[in-house]
Amino acid sequence: MSIKKIISYVLLIFVPISIAAEYLEWGSLAVFITSAIAIVPLAIWLSTATEEVAIVTGPSIGALLNAVFGNATELIIALAALNAGLVDIVKASITGTIISNLLLVMGLSMLLGGVRYKEQEFKPIVARVNGSSMTLAAIALILPTTVINTSNGVPLDAIRNLSLTVATVLIVVYALTLLFSLKTHSYLYEVGLVDLDSPNSVGSEAESTAHKPNLWLWIGVLVISTVAVAFESEIFVGVVEEATKGLGLTPLFTGVVLLPLVGGAAEYVTAVNVALKNNMDLSVSVAMGSSLLVALLVAPILVLVGVVIGQPMDLNFNPFEVIAVAIAVTVANLISLDGRSNWLEGVLLLATYIVLGAAFYFHPA
Template identity: 65%
Template sequence: MLNKDTIFLVLLLFIPVSIAAHFLEWGETTVFITAGLAIVPLAGYMGTATEEIAVVTGPNLGGLLNATFGNATELIIAYIALKEGLIEVVKATITGSIVSNLLLVMGFSMLLGGLRYKEQKFQSTAARLNASTMNLAVIAILLPTAVEYTSSGIGEITLQRLSVAVAVVLILVYVLTLLFSMKTHAYLYDVGVAEFDEADMVETEVETSKTEEKPNVWFWIFILLLVTIAVAVESELLVDSLEAATTELGLTALFTGVILLPIIGNAAEHATAVTVAMKNKMDLSVSVAMGSSMQIALFVAPVLVISGWIIGQPMDLNFNPFELVAVAVAVLIANSISSDGESNWLEGSLLLATYAVLGLAFYFHPVVAGMA
């Protein structure tokens, strides 16, 4: 039976294939597809390397590393797209990552976990705090758009300055959430990791007795560096071929940015969340899904806004109104379902159905100016 590691090893073969497709000019669509497939295992190995380093560095620094590198793949892809001037695609990727984590990842986790365990419980207090933070994120990305639509003759420079100021506030909030979750109220977030069933406890003790040595931190730092470089190379190929490939495939850049790119960048993380949900560790699964969405909204998006301002590719937080509707819908239903601290397969199905409806809407959405 194929497991995740075997699939990742097979997908690594697409790294040389994508490079060959680029230099031998096998077509932009081939480059786009193979580069996308190559990024999936690289994102997984980046997460593994970060976790191994975190074992050595301890919970505080390890938590910071996990928080920083949790969405590094999406950040790299988005930054390269930003550098190439594909600003609307970058914005679509941001909203798509939030939507896919809240609906697709949580949906599959609750569905498959619920089919196995009927009803699953998780820490409702942490879920409500995450929900409140996501509400702030929605407000923050909604207001610049509202200012632009309700003001006559507002200049691009003014909108850019507003976006940079909002980005700074969001980064400060992100720092506060890290302080809250890793220091002052860490106990709220340790429940899902600490609560093993008896079988898991026995399995863990056996594994610990076999491998008491800590991971070689320098080896994993080297792996992390190597994988990051590989992700950057593959992201460059992906972005360079994006416009031509989407045209050949009959897809709009909006659909590609909101649906395809987030799935590529988040595939490994998606697999982790679903796997732990099927082991009845719903706390950890919800933490991965909602935590990733929060990191995109509070860290990745603001960093891209500030980076664009620095490198001369001004990106603001004036999103396509339909993208904002999608984010608001995702946050609303995810918050509603997670507020009681319990989940079942039907709630997972509702999240997946919402994602499917949004996906269809983005597929049929007409091309937006500047994204063709």
């Protein structure tokens, strides 16, 4: 049994524990810890169900499902936090997810894969395309903050309209990246369907044919996992401010470091697992693709939803957040451009993440 399956089964016990902690009033810290752990296996089941449905529906629809539901857990948690009025934490979680995917996930994959295989290869063209799109996303996130912080005073209406304009552009760009990757240049992204339980990185055609998931079963798992993640997210968000304040953590550190660790568990396990099977193409695609999805789709959706539910969400981030995103994008692009990776490059990415994490921890915001 794979590590991913073991985690998804063992940690499910925290779902009833977190519910008991909430309704029996064990305290905000106990609810915070147990609900955070409970979200991890649910996120893995959500990701697994998406992958299994994708196998049945075929590569085109499957890739679209993965593109849309790849970061469903992060989106659900962010929506719950936005509905609760925790706008600062939501903003921080957006930048934190981008940073953690580019530095922590890709760093762990390159480090562990490099230790096992010395040097690994992946398609540099995919890294360049993703890197270019990620650079645009970083610029789109940086510019509103720059406009506001370099002006004597920007009216709230102007900030909202600027954010809505940028959000619309990002959604259009994301739609075009899907068109590029799924239709016009799909051959660049053919990393294959990986059987994460097999000892080989990419299963043979015969193995793929033999593996025929029950579509309705996995659709049911997908629905149940989504509802369960939403329920646990409500519990988690309800105590996050009180619990983190009791731990001496700022909303900035909570959003940038803690929330991505909770919501992105499935991507972390998947990326590292396939890297250990010498499939760095898929590992890099998972890491960079998740960052793109958050920057080009999740963030704009949150801006639009904020308008609808009366929780004003704009793209005016903490200046240090956008600096950190720019650093993460630059370092990730420089390391991934040659299409080769080794354990030292993984260490460099992880070191950058640790330094940024320490800076956010000591940031007084």
